[in-house]
Amino acid sequence: MSSEVVSLYREHYLNCSYGVRSWLLTKDHKRIALLFLLSITLFFFLGGAFAVLIRLELLTPQGDLVESETYNKLFTMHGIIMVFFFLIPSIPAVLGNFLLPIMIGARDLAFPRLNLLSWYIYTIGGLFTLAAIFSGGVDTGWTFYTPYSSTYANTHVIATAVGIFITGFSSILTGLNFIVTTHKMRAPGLTWFRLPLFVWSNYATALIMVLGTPVIAITLLLVGIERGFGIGIFDPRLGGDPLLFQHLFWFYSHPAVYIMILPGMGVVSELVTCFSRKRIFGYQFVAFASLGIAVLGFLVWGHHMFVSGQSPYAGMIFSFLSFLVAIPSAVKVFNWTATMYKGSISYDAPMLYAMGFIGLFTVGGLTGLFLATLAIDVHVTDTYFIVAHFHYIMVGGMVMAYLGGIHFWWPKISGKLYPEGWARFAALVVFVGFNLTFFPQFVLGYLGMPRRYHAYPPEFQVLNVMSTAGASILAVGYLLPMVYFVWSIRYGKAAGDNPWDATGLEWQTPSPPPTENFEETPVVTWEAYDYGSKETREKEPQVA
Amino acid sequence: MMGFPLFPEVASTIAKSVDRLYFFLIGITVFFSVLIFVSILYFAVKYRRKPGRTAEQVSEGLGLEIAWTVVPFLITIVIFTWGSSLYIANSRVPDQAMDIYVVGRQWMWKIQHPSGRREINELHVPVGQAVKLTLASQDVIHSFFIPAFRVKQDVVPGRYVTMWFQPTRAGEYHLFCAEYCGTSHSAMIGRVVAMEPEDFQKWLGGVTEETPALAGERLFSDFNCVNCHATGARQRCPQLGGLYGTDVQLEGGAHVKFDEAYVRESIINPNAKIVKGYPPVMPTYRGQISEEQILDLIAYIRSLTPEKGQ
Numbered sequence: 113m114s115s116e117v118v119s120l121y122r123e124h125y126l127n128c129s130y131g132v133r134s135w136l137l138t139k140d141h142k143r144i145a146l147l148f149l150l151s152i153t154l155f156f157f158l159g160g161a162f163a164v165l166i167r168l169e170l171l172t173p174q175g176d177l178v179e180s181e182t183y184n185k186l187f188t189m190h191g192i193i194m195v196f197f198f199l200i201p202s203i204p205a206v207l208g209n210f211l212l213p214i215m216i217g218a219r220d221l222a223f224p225r226l227n228l229l230s231w232y233i234y235t236i237g238g239l240f241t242l243a244a245i246f247s248g249g250v251d252t253g254w255t256f257y258t259p260y261s262s263t264y265a266n267t268h269v270i271a272t273a274v275g276i277f278i279t280g281f282s283s284i285l286t287g288l289n290f291i292v293t294t295h296k297m298r299a300p301g302l303t304w305f306r307l308p309l310f311v312w313s314n315y316a317t318a319l320i321m322v323l324g325t326p327v328i329a330i331t332l333l334l335v336g337i338e339r340g341f342g343i344g345i346f347d348p349r350l351g352g353d354p355l356l357f358q359h360l361f362w363f364y365s366h367p368a369v370y371i372m373i374l375p376g377m378g379v380v381s382e383l384v385t386c387f388s389r390k391r392i393f394g395y396q397f398v399a400f401a402s403l404g405i406a407v408l409g410f411l412v413w414g415h416h417m418f419v420s421g422q423s424p425y426a427g428m429i430f431s432f433l434s435f436l437v438a439i440p441s442a443v444k445v446f447n448w449t450a451t452m453y454k455g456s457i458s459y460d461a462p463m464l465y466a467m468g469f470i471g472l473f474t475v476g477g478l479t480g481l482f483l484a485t486l487a488i489d490v491h492v493t494d495t496y497f498i499v500a501h502f503h504y505i506m507v508g509g510m511v512m513a514y515l516g517g518i519h520f521w522w523p524k525i526s527g528k529l530y531p532e533g534w535a536r537f538a539a540l541v542v543f544v545g546f547n548l549t550f551f552p553q554f555v556l557g558y559l560g561m562p563r564r565y566h567a568y569p570p571e572f573q574v575l576n577v578m579s580t581a582g583a584s585i586l587a588v589g590y591l592l593p594m595v596y597f598v599w600s601i602r603y604g605k606a607a608g609d610n611p612w613d614a615t616g617l618e619w620q621t622p623s624p625p626p627t628e629n630f631e632e633t634p635v636v637t638w639e640a641y642d643y644g645s646k647e648t649r650e651k652e653p654q655v656a
Numbered sequence: 657m658m659g660f661p662l663f664p665e666v667a668s669t670i671a672k673s674v675d676r677l678y679f680f681l682i683g684i685t686v687f688f689s690v691l692i693f694v695s696i697l698y699f700a701v702k703y704r705r706k707p708g709r710t711a712e713q714v715s716e717g718l719g720l721e722i723a724w725t726v727v728p729f730l731i732t733i734v735i736f737t738w739g740s741s742l743y744i745a746n747s748r749v750p751d752q753a754m755d756i757y758v759v760g761r762q763w764m765w766k767i768q769h770p771s772g773r774r775e776i777n778e779l780h781v782p783v784g785q786a787v788k789l790t791l792a793s794q795d796v797i798h799s800f801f802i803p804a805f806r807v808k809q810d811v812v813p814g815r816y817v818t819m820w821f822q823p824t825r826a827g828e829y830h831l832f833c834a835e836y837c838g839t840s841h842s843a844m845i846g847r848v849v850a851m852e853p854e855d856f857q858k859w860l861g862g863v864t865e866e867t868p869a870l871a872g873e874r875l876f877s878d879f880n881c882v883n884c885h886a887t888g889a890r891q892r893c894p895q896l897g898g899l900y901g902t903d904v905q906l907e908g909g910a911h912v913k914f915d916e917a918y919v920r921e922s923i924i925n926p927n928a929k930i931v932k933g934y935p936p937v938m939p940t941y942r943g944q945i946s947e948e949q950i951l952d953l954i955a956y957i958r959s960l961t962p963e964k965g966q
Contacts, residue, residue: 181839253836259813260796260838264762348814349943351925354797355812388703391715419799420810421817424747428740435732439725446724449692452699454712459700467696474692478685481732485739487674487746488681491806494799494834558678559664560803562834565842569830574660644713 124527124624139224140627145210146525147231151238152198152206153594159193162186164587167549167580175567183566184251185267191254196276197238199510200368203375204321205234205286207517208314210525212290214618214625215308217299217634222292223285230285237279244271253564255365258346258357262338270339273332280325283371287321290314299617301636308616308640309398313378316402320367320374320409328364331357355420362413370409373473373505374402376513377444380466383516384448385641386614387463388455392641394447401440408437418489427486434484441477445470460612461535465516468543472508476501479554497557503550515542515593522597523611527624528604534596542589548582615642667829667850668805669822670746675806677738684731749820753788756781757868759947760791760798760811763840765831768951771860772867777846779831781823782856788820790916792947799835802848810835814924816917823850872956875949879941893938894931898962905932919954 125142135143165186169177178186209227213220221227244250250272252261261269294315298307334345335357344350346357385392392398414422414430448470457463479501482488492498522530552575561572568576610619615638621630638645666672703711756779757768767775781787791800793813800819801808804827809819833844851859876882884893894904899914907930912918921928923945926938 175842180842184836184839184841251839255836257797257836260836264796264838354814389705389711391713393715394717394721395715397721419808420797421812421815424744427743431740432736435736438732439729442728443721443725445692446720449695449699450717450720451715452696452703454714455699455703456705456709456711457700457703458705467700470696471689471693475685475689478688481684481735482678482681485677485681485735486743487739488678489739490743490746490808491674491803493808494801555662559661560801560830560832562801562832562842564836567842571661643711 122622123626124622125627126527126624128627137228139220139228141209141213141221141224141227142525142625142627144227144231145206148201148205148209148234151231151235152201155193155197155238156590159190159198160587160590162190162193164583166190167583169566170568170576171580173568173570173573173576178566180566181251184253184564185249187564188251188253189245189249192241192250192272192276194506195254195368195372196279197234197241199372199506200283201234201286202372202510202514203379203517204290204314204317204371205230205282207310207379207514207521208290208317208375209286211521211618212293212311212314213297214621214629215311215616216294216297216302217617217630217636218293218297219628219630221289222297223289226285227289230282230289233285234279234282237275237277237282239275240278241272241275244268244275247271255361256332256335256357257361258335258338258354259348259352262335262345262357263347263349270336273336277329277332280329283321283325287318287325290318291322294318299634299636305396305399306636306639307399308378309381309392309395309402310375310378312399313374313381313402316406317371317374319403320371320406324364324367324371324410327360328368331360331364334360355417355422358417358420359413362416363410366413366416367406367409369502369505370405372510374405376469376510376517377402379513379517379520380448380469382614382616383462383466383520384451384470385643386520386612387460387466388452388457389643390451390455390641391639391643392447393450393453394443395640397443398447401443404440405437408433408440412437415484415489418486419493431484431486435481438477438481438484441473445474445477459536461530461532461539462516462520464536464539464543465512465519468539469509469512469516472504472512472543472546476504476509479504491560492557494563495557496553496561496563499563500550500553500557503553508546508550512542512546515539518593518597520612521618522600523607524618524623524625526597526601526604527607528600529607529611530593530600530604531596534592538589538592538596541585541592545582545585545587545589549579549586550582552576552578552582615640664806665804665825665827665829667823667825667827668802668807669824671804671806671824673742677735677742680738681735684735749788749818750786750822753786753820754782756787756789757951758789758791758800758811759794759951760800760833760837760844761794761947762796762838763833763844765798765800765833765844765846766948768868768948769860770868770955772865772870773860773863774865777831777844779846779848780856780859781848781850782853783823783826783850784853786820786822788818790951791817791819792920792951794947796837797835798833798837798844801832801834802829803832804829804848808834816920823848826850826852826855868952868955869959870956872952872954872959875953876956879945881953884938893934896957897960900958900960906930907932916954919957920950923950923953 125140169183248268250267250269252265337343338345344352346352346354381392412434415434418427519535556575561568607623609622617634755770759766765777767779791811793811798811805821807819807821809817827850829848831846831848885896902914903911904914912929924942927936930936
């Protein structure tokens with residue numbers, strides 16, 4: 113490593129200019145990524161605080177900590193914040209923003225101003241939603257089911273919906289930017305099949321963002337119109353159809369699940385290869401699995417409605433398509449596992465997160481089969497089984513991948529090393545806390561405990577206490593990285609350009625990278641994850 | 657703390673078959689989870705980084721790729737077929753099922769037995785007899801969920817939905833609202849009491865209340881339905897005696913079955929399906945009549961015979 117040389121002053125994206133203006137008016141994708149990092153971290157801990165209150169309420173069967181109305185607002189705000197303001201933007205807007213241009217050897221995204229606008233739109237949407245929370249909140253559930261949301265709820269539905277509506281445009285712009293950047297700005301020699309899989313999965317995500325997000329925007333607009341002007345769209349008393357809402361809502365919100373998980377899959381592909389010193393097993397299968405998931409994801413929304421009264425035959429078609437979407441996910445899991453075969457594996461924190469992801473995503477995916485199975489779904493839908501299942505995907509999967517990614521690229525982002533021992537410990541704490549929190553919920557679900565219940569029958573208490581205990585461990589696991597990342601900015605060792613000895617283009621530029629990413633545009637003559645022949649390549653640097 | 661169950665009670669004919677499929681799925685889940693966990697841990701230990709050893713680059717295997725695409729696909733086909741056939745079988749209501757009517761509203765379940773007995777947040781049913789529920793919602797979406805029977809049905813306002821079950825064991829079971837419906841959603845709970853048939857008959861006869869059909873007859877004149885639907889000089893609408901359960905011919909040539917859904921629609925939205933030969937003169941009763949009143953009217957219309965018809 114070149115730490116002896118680095119002691120000299122070197123200009124990079126963090127020290128090239130100072131002051132609030134230089135950040136708020138920046139067009140540098142790396143700085144915008146950090147703006148997003150800051151914003152979504154705030155939302156993550158706010159949403160987490162709501163989760164803590166929910167779990168505390170559920171310690172006892174009686175609804176004795178907060179009123180039922182407050183409880184309903186808590187789970188609603190937890191869902192809205194975590195889904196729309198943390199999970200959806202998390203990996204694309206932070207890691208994708210930072211890495212996509214560097215990974216393809218570009219100086220920036222295709223539309224830097226649009227990228228900054230995307231952050232402003234996100235912030236305005238977020239402020240709207242925060243205003244709605246602090247002026248009384250909303251109690252419809254993050255799903256906004258009609259006619260409750262459009263007619264009956266007495267909370268700040270419109271303000272919250274406007275917040276989400278606005279934020280949607282941030283997603284659309286980020287998606288658009290990624291698609292154009294990936295098509296037009298790849299470095300010479302960087303063909304599609306030489307792209308890191310992180311780029312593939314973010315590309316697939318971007319497609320869903322651009323195609324799906326307008327639908328949720330329109331849907332929420334229609335809820336607002338019915339609520340504000342009494343025009344009958346969803347409420348049968350006004351001549352509307354409540355199920356129309358569910359079709360429209362899930363047409364976006366199911367693909368949105370893949371917006372949340374696909375980028376995480378991309379991160380895991382980077383981590384498993386690097387820490388196994390291996391090329392990815394079945395590159396093309398993993399790459400096309402991302403696209404397969406993106407496309408099939410649009411055709412399965414009806415599986416949220418098996419007991420809603422849709423026709424049994426529609427139910428069968430949606431059930432079948434839902435099973436199909438499980439296949440590419442399974443293919444990915446098998447390929448990651450096979451990548452470790454005959455590798456040279458180290459147990460650095462990012463790898464621990466990656467292994468945690470594969471395991472928990474497997475459980476999350478397999479329990480998804482229960483929900484795709486018509487006869488079983490009838491019993492477990494709208495119970496804690498669902499809650500456990502999607503937290504295995506979203507928290508066990510996505511948040512694990514996000515944390516793994518943040519650890520992996522932190523040396524690149526900040527130029528500093530985080531304390532490895534603490535990081536491994538935190539990864540372990542997260543894994544244990546997570547399973548203790550959510551595994552009991554599978555049992556609760558099959559027992560029949562409905563979700564969104566403020567009070568519950570006493571025989572469910574033991575499992576709920578376990579879950580709450582797990583949540584408190586999980587909270588510690590999430591706070592630890594906060595502390596040591598901030599610590600490392602000041603006290604961490606200098607990272608050097610390539611502390612993991614990884615192959616991606618992002619590791620061939622200094623840490624932190626210069627504003628223009630590369631002094632000279634790199635020319636790529638090798639496949640992604642070229643761990644086998646890396647040494648040879650280093651002897652013959654390929655720079656145009 | 658009372659007990660610590662890990663598995664729900666098994667108290668309906670459906671429950672056993674659902675559980676069987678559930679255990680099959682658990683088997684699949686455990687098998688693949690263990691496969692993945694063990695592989696990861698085994699590789700992580702066996703191929704841990706050691707000085708002097710480098711990774712061996714094996715990154716392709718078409719046979720493997722095909723295997724782990726095709727095998728999961730075949731397994732999902734099995735699950736899909738099993739789950740769907742069970743679902744379709746379970747959605748077919750047995751012919752001899754007894755009728756009970758349910759109206760959900762924020763935040764209670766109102767239940768009406770055809771014999772006249774009404775209950776709130778409690779549902780008494782006989783063991784060994786198929787029970788068909790016809791459900792309506794007065795306001796938002798609710799969901800009628802009996803975990804011990806493994807049945808659940810969303811009750812969507814603006815339409816009737818049906819569900820059925822056959823209890824196999826006497827006892828008291830949870831009844832939950834499973835679709836979030838507002839402030840007191842978690843208080844919209846109750847119990848299902850499955851009783852031996854003779855106990856049930858005793859319970860049913862215990863209280864004499866006005867039967868739905870009688871209540872419906874009163875409403876029929878209170879809402880002035882009688883003015884147009886009665887025979888005589890002022891008759892402008894179809895006579896209702898004997899129509900229930902038959903096929904009715906509509907203006908424009910289509911047919912519709914004269915059932916609960918059609919009667920309800922004709923009260924709420926009379927011009928949707930006009931019976932052939934009659935003018936579209938009926939006003940809507942949307943917003944003036946409750947779901948329970950509509951159910952009473954249906955019971956009344958159902959009780960009419962051609963001779964008894966107005």
